[in-house]
Amino acid sequence: MKSTATSDASDLLGQLLSRCSLGDQAAFGQLYDATSAKLFGIALRILRREAWAEEALQEAYVKIWRYADSYNPSRGRPMTWMINVVRNQALDLLRRADYRAQEEEWNPDSDTRTSADNPAALAETSQEMKRVLGCLGLLGDEQRDCILLSYHQGLTPTEVADRLKRPVGTVKTWIRRGLVKVRDCLDQLGGER
Known part of the structure; x- marks a missing residue:
């Protein structure tokens, strides 16, 4: 809620x-x-x-x-x-x-610099992160790694594929399907999508 x-x-x-x-x-x-x-x-x-x-x-x-x-x-x-x-x-x-x-x-x-000077923003970010991390925890290790490398570290699917030694098509599929699962999970939690 x-x-x-x-x-x-x-x-x-x-x-x-x-x-x-x-x-x-x-x-x-x-x-x-x-x-x-x-x-x-x-x-x-x-x-x-x-x-x-x-x-x-x-x-x-x-x-x-x-x-x-x-x-x-x-x-x-x-x-x-x-x-x-x-x-x-x-x-x-x-x-x-x-x-x-x-x-x-x-x-x-x-x-x-710290966001502690804005406690409301810090609390909202903390709650959002807990929801996102909980939903990411539902994914398999490789699928979660693909999403984190892409969205957190800013790597392209090709760079993720090179790093994980997986085909680019597989990485793209894992990212796409993983994001759908995370979005569905967040929707169920009433969280941010």
């Missing part, structure tokens, strides 16, 4: 996205303030370089602004939609040749 706070936060984000689709700049500012820390963390986990994560986040927010009208509440929560925009932008950036040059990698242990 979803908590009231989680539901209220999701409703607010949905309303802000709706207002953004109408060109409401104030709503966009509120949306940015409410989501940028979490979305930056996602970009940083994929890219592992702060400068890259900042650039990916900026480009993702441009897309969120431009395509806010494409958000469909029946297909998932607003934060899920925005996470996908950021994730896709980060992966696109990672694949570009000019970003293959070495820079200092982000070290989470030395990062002084």
